[in-house]
Amino acid sequence: MKKRILSGMRPTGPLHIGHLVGALNNWIKLQDEYECFFMVADWHALMSEYEKPASLKENILSNVADWLACGISPRNSTVFIQSHVKEHLELYMLFSFITPLGWLERCPTYKEQLREVKNRDLSTYAFLGYPVLQAADILLYKAEAVPVGEDQLPHLELAREIGRRFNSLYKIGVFPEAQALLTKSSRILGLDGRKMSKSYDNFIAISEKPEDIRRKIQGMFTDPLRVKLTDPGHPDKCNVHSYYALFAPERKKEIDELCRNAKVGCTSCKRELAEILVKFLEPIQEKRQELLKDKKGLLEMLGQGSEKASAVARKTVNEAKEVLNLM
Secondary structure, three states: OOOEEEEEEOOOOOOEHHHHHHHHHHHHHHOOOOEEEEEEOHHHHHHHHOOOOOOHHHHHHHHHHHHHHHOOOOOOEEEEEHHHOOHHHHHHHHHHOOOOHHHHHOOHHHHHHHHHOOOOOOOOHHHHOHHHHHHHHHHHOOOOEEEOOHHHHHHHHHHHHHHHHHHHHOOOOOOOOOEEEOOOOOOOEOOOOOEOOOOOOOOOEOOOOHHHHHHHHHOOOOOOOOOOOOOOOOHHHOHHHHHHHHHOHHHHHHHHHHHHOOOOOHHHHHHHHHHHHHHHHHHHHHHHHHHHHOHHHHHHHHHHHHHHHHHHHHHHHHHHHHHOOOO
8 A cells, every 4th residue: 555645735825936846846746656645734824824814715726726737636646625624623632732832932933934924923822833733734644754845854853742742641552653755856946045935025926927927037136246247157156047957957057158158148047037937837827727717626626635534534533532531
């Protein structure tokens, strides 16, 4: 039997090319090797977007359309909405009884988000406790592996710690220890050189209009050491050239040489990159537009996925309730 994995994304806005090269491309490959549960993490989205939830439904359908357009298959994977499986919150509550506050306060992402995100109030009980819900997400399906990047390893370790504490307190091995699946993935920085993030508004959406792609690419930070066109460039220090490596590797070597020899300017380099991205995203955007024309079909697919996920989740919660002598 295939090993089971669980992964998800928060529907907090449009998915961007960082999601594509950093996660979705890996998900697509994993479908053939694992029993995959892919979750629209709407409870997690509300933990940061609770003040402005108006676009949540639209984001859910838009994100799922992106997943399918990029290559996620409902035939090979279980695609579902987190809030449609009530057991996520049940197990979250059971885990909240046993999770020390110190474990949550030391979480690096929690501290980073409080420091970096200035346009939302994240000093809430729910945001502090999001790693507990994350642990419930993983352990609810007894996932044997979780695809993560190295920066997410502390989150997975916390989920394992919570599972261990439950098993130790009640002297029973209900929850397995999910292993990190450090799948090889590409990393792409945002337009300003920071991590690509919707919070920083430095991204290019998978659904971005061609004219907006061209405008955003022209505004990208380039080689800080190249002041004049006649100055030799340093492509290894230029974020634009990292995009060539991902979306046009066949052009990267030539562009690098032209840049180093001051035979191409940053404006021309960015203009070509914009057209490469427009062409790269065009077939994905055509597929997503077709999918969004049939929203009823998307909802039916998500409903079927949620039913399948619920059947698995119900068994796990019943086990945990029995251990705690709940009726």
